[in-house]
Amino acid sequence: MPQPTIRPEASADEAGIRALNEAAFRGNVEGGIVDGIRGTDRWIPDGSLVAEDTDGAVVGHLLLSEGDLVGIDGAVIRRIWMLGPVAVLPDRQRKGIGRALMRAAIELATDRGQPLICLLGHADYYPRFGFEPARGIGIEPPRPWRDANWMALRLPAWEPGLRGTARFPPAFPG
Numbered sequence: 001m002p003q004p005t006i007r008p009e010a011s012a013d014e015a016g017i018r019a020l021n022e023a024a025f026r027g028n029v030e031g032g033i034v035d036g037i038r039g040t041d042r043w044i045p046d047g048s049l050v051a052e053d054t055d056g057a058v059v060g061h062l063l064l065s066e067g068d069l070v071g072i073d074g075a076v077i078r079r080i081w082m083l084g085p086v087a088v089l090p091d092r093q094r095k096g097i098g099r100a101l102m103r104a105a106i107e108l109a110t111d112r113g114q115p116l117i118c119l120l121g122h123a124d125y126y127p128r129f130g131f132e133p134a135r136g137i138g139i140e141p142p143r144p145w146r147d148a149n150w151m152a153l154r155l156p157a158w159e160p161g162l163r164g165t166a167r168f169p170p171a172f173p174g
């Protein structure tokens with residue numbers, strides 16, 4: 001079967017992205033996050049990626065958005081990229097679509113000179129893409145999440161002095 005094409009979302013994809021997230025997560029929380037970030041200053045141009053099947057159906061989606069890295073004084077040090085949600089239609093999972101979306105997201109962040117990508121996710125999925133426990137490199141989670149689930153990927157523009165506490169965009173549930 002030919003692999004889906006990875007491309008940035010277009011406005012015609014919005015309903016498909018919502019339906020896909022609902023199917024993959026069995027609920028409307030994650031789709032609501034995507035809708036809640038779209039149109040805000042936390043939205044990254046071309047940072048909402050879809051996997052499009054040969055028949056035009058959206059079978060996978062990944063969102064990159066802008067969070068903040070905050071210092072101990074509470075001041076924002078810089079914006080940082082957050083990854084998630086990422087979803088593949090249940091009957092298309094484990095066929096490499098998630099991997100293709102992840103690679104495209106990492107390439108985009110690298111091309112845009114980002115130092116890192118942060119996420120909260122499955123401890124056994126993301127390390128294969130180079131993600132590691134974020135606290136180990138000085139990036140604290142917004143809440144006391146388990147080290148295994150709070151992860152970051154260092155990109156070529158990473159500098160060891162970059163340390164602080166991450167904050168997700170407000171559309172993520174508190």
Ligand SMILES: CC(C)(COP(=O)(O)OP(=O)(O)OC[C@H]1O[C@@H](n2cnc3c(N)ncnc32)[C@H](O)[C@@H]1OP(=O)(O)O)[C@@H](O)C(=O)NCCC(=O)NCCS
Pocket residue numbers: 024025086087088089092093094095096097098099100120121122124125
């Ligand atoms: C997680 C998800 C996005 C992965 O997408 P996918 O297309 O199924 O993944 P891929 O086929 O690219 O998988 C790549 C590798 O990861 C493995 N993998 C897939 N899902 C996994 C999971 N949930 N946990 C651990 N490993 C997983 C695959 O077996 C494959 O391993 P291999 O390279 O050794 O064969 C998808 O399964 C999904 O939508 N799940 C439901 C929603 C969800 O949990 N999203 C992530 C929230 S953190």
